[in-house]
Amino acid sequence: MGAILCPPGPHAILLVVSVTQPFTDIHRRAAEDQLAALGGGTWRYSMVVFTGVDKLTKGVFIEEHIANTGESLQWLVERCGSRYHAFDNTRKETEDNTQVPELMEKVEELITDNQGWYFEVNELILLEEEQARRALEEERMRMEEHARQRDQMIGGPPxxxxxxxxxxxxxxxxxxxxxxxxxxxxxxxxxxxxxxxxxxxxxxxxxxxxxxxxxxxxxxxxxxxxxxxxxxxxxxxxxxxxxxxxxxxxxxxxxxxxxxxxxxxxxxxxxxxxxxxxxxxxxxxxxxxxxxxxxxxxxxxxxxxxxxxxxxxxxxxxxxxxxxxxxxxxxxxxxxxxxxxxxxxxxxxxxxxxxxxxxxxxxxxxxxxxxxxxxxxxxx
CATH class of the missing domain: 3.40.50.300 (P-loop containing nucleotide triphosphate hydrolases)
Known part of the structure; x- marks a missing residue:
């Protein structure tokens, strides 16, 4: 649903991955399903953004991390056209922090590769997704209300x-x-x-x-x-x-x-x-x-x-x-x-x-x- 909040469509889709968590085949399938739900052609606009690279072992660069983590992460990076960027969380407040400008340069390069086009959102698919999300939210609220009533029965007035x-x-x-x-x-x-x-x-x-x-x-x-x-x-x-x-x-x-x-x-x-x-x-x-x-x-x-x-x-x-x-x-x-x-x-x-x-x-x-x-x- 967030994609339609960037009218007429997003220029880039950033897939955020933490280096402190293992990226398994379950995560790979989840990412694939999420992008598929937006419609075809999403991978052309996608880029992996790694966070927490300051947690990597000293002397280990992000490229080495990608190579050592496993096939699932390598597949994701390759599916995004080998477009990725790394964030060191400890540098976000320093004056020499060039991470964001460098990310913007990579995004502009991606836009150039796509000849300035943005990703056109399939609103019908998003509508179905939103309806499913609302159904889940209503079910969650119903369960919470049921739990609240049960708690009242136990701890509230008899x-x-x-x-x-x-x-x-x-x-x-x-x-x-x-x-x-x-x-x-x-x-x-x-x-x-x-x-x-x-x-x-x-x-x-x-x-x-x-x-x-x-x-x-x-x-x-x-x-x-x-x-x-x-x-x-x-x-x-x-x-x-x-x-x-x-x-x-x-x-x-x-x-x-x-x-x-x-x-x-x-x-x-x-x-x-x-x-x-x-x-x-x-x-x-x-x-x-x-x-x-x-x-x-x-x-x-x-x-x-x-x-x-x-x-x-x-x-x-x-x-x-x-x-x-x-x-x-x-x-x-x-x-x-x-x-x-x-x-x-x-x-x-x-x-x-x-x-x-x-x-x-x-x-x-x-x-x-x-x-x-x-x-x-x-x-x-």
Whole structure:
């Protein structure tokens, strides 16, 4: 691109070579490719300019250096019509420095040999080169931006993920919440009656989780109205809305058609038809699998389990709920949640609905009023 900055064209193309660096066949091919990119006839206007000749062994002249360096450098000099010039970097400030005038004399001699003509630049080739250069620059900037965002994720303010735990009674929702947060924030082993919100920093993210009371296994109607309202209220505690509904499912339980329909009926009745975009199946009691991959378990689980996963966009994960803070798959789970958020685009979270804030639903734990923004929670 620099060639077109010398309109109407350069009289001389100076190939700068340092004598302190070996000139290999790789360098020769690079020089050849660069001049070829400018178009034909470039070698007629080319001259090699050596720098750093003061670094040569005392008594060694540039001609001897050319002869001893190898065939690649000799080829370059010959390709330039044996036109070359040497610069001693230590003489640049002295009064008797005649290096530049001597170089200009050689350039004028080159112009005379070319009958005063200058090199005509092939602008089409340069345009293609410039487009390729810009593409590389854009890719470099994209990678730098990606690195900057990654650094911000690590060292800057933590990202926020708002998660709502849902599912049947007794499936281990509280234990799952403890596993994700890395501590015993929720009381496990007993029935959850009220929504409880807890928050912690996990893998560079600010994770806010609301644990909810469990649903009936076989019927929405058999789930008390208070429990259904409490589920909605749990979502309202994650203002402006939960990023992900984590549907907790024990790996030890079988899924029949009736159970599947009941789960989906709870989700759609309480959170609407678009809730499927934000729902992920989270298998609890993962230690029961032993060495069996979760994918194999899903295949053995039958068509109903597969249909449930299809409803959730095939987003699923498995956790060992017995070792809070020690399960490395928690970080993988958070990565999957962020992938789901990216896939949802401008629908990154499930917006809170007015009916979820109904006065009838006044059953909640201490310090979890829906008016409170979850961003105001204290890390516990």
């Amino acid at each position: 990202r926020e993920l708002r998660l709502l735990l849902l599912g049947w009674k007794g499936v281990g929702k509280s234990s799952v919440g403890n596993s994700i947060l890395g501590r015993r924030y929720f009381e496990s082993g007993q029935e959850t009656e009220l929504c409880l919100r807890r928050q912690a920093l996990v893998s560079g993210r600010r994770i806010t989780i609301v644990d909810t009371p469990g649903w009936d296994w076989f019927s929405v109607r058999r789930t008390p109205k208070r429990i259904r309202q409490e589920s909605q209220r749990g979502a309202a505690l994650l203002r402006p809305g939960p990023h992900t509904l984590l549907l907790v499912l024990p790996v030890v339980s079988s899924l029949t058609a009736r159970k599947r329909r009941t789960l989906l009926a709870h989700i759609e009745t309480l959170f609407g038809d678009s809730a499927c975009l934000h729902t992920m199946v989270l298998f609890s009691c993962g230690d029961w699998l032993g060495r069996t991959p979760i994918e194999e378990h899903i295949l053995r689980g039958g068509r109903e389990l597969q249909r449930l996963l299809e409803y959730c966009g095939n987003y699923y994960h498995v956790l060992d709920s017995k070792t809070p803070g020690k399960d490395r798959s928690v970080s993988v789970l958070l990565d999957k949640i962020e992938e789901m958020i990216r896939e949802n685009g401008d629908k990154a979270f499930l917006p809170i609905q007015t009916e979820w804030l109904s006065e009838e639903s006044s059953y909640s734990s201490d310090n979890t009023e829906p008016e409170d923004d979850c961003r105001g929670c204290q890390l516990q």
